[in-house]
Amino acid sequence: xxxxxxxxxxxxxxxxxxLLVHAxxxxxxxxxxxxxxxxxxxxxxxxxxVYPAIARRMKIEGDVHLIATVDAKGKVTDVxxxxxxxxxxxxAEDAVREWRFVRGPATSSVDVxxxxxxxx
Numbered sequence: 001x002x003x004x005x006x007x008x009x010x011x012x013x014x015x016x017x018x019l020l021v022h023a024x025x026x027x028x029x030x031x032x033x034x035x036x037x038x039x040x041x042x043x044x045x046x047x048x049x050v051y052p053a054i055a056r057r058m059k060i061e062g063d064v065h066l067i068a069t070v071d072a073k074g075k076v077t078d079v080x081x082x083x084x085x086x087x088x089x090x091x092a093e094d095a096v097r098e099w100r101f102v103r104g105p106a107t108s109s110v111d112v113x114x115x116x117x118x119x120x
């Protein structure tokens with residue numbers, strides 16, 4: 001009769017393999033629990049932002065990065081400024097609140113970039 005011994009080098013390899021499998025399972029569970037990201041929700045309809053008059057007069061241009069929270073029905077429920085000029089960000093937030101996305105299985109966070117350029 002042959003017995004398998006879990007001590008020594010073979011035991012360490014087996015424990016390491018078990019830990020690796022557990023870590024992979026945990027990573028998959030966490031990935032499924034996190035909200036969907038930007039490229040997973042398509043935009044159904046967009047509202048263009050209104051270029052703020054003061055930003056035009058001051059010749060302010062640039063990108064605004066926002067994170068929009070979108071419910072399962074595709075409605076934007078919250079918008080947060082991540083980066084960009086605050087004056088432009090306020091106009092971008094107002095516009096993105098009116099956007100509609102395709103339906104999804106759950107609420108998701110969507111990265112939105114809006115580029116403000118004079119002459120558009």
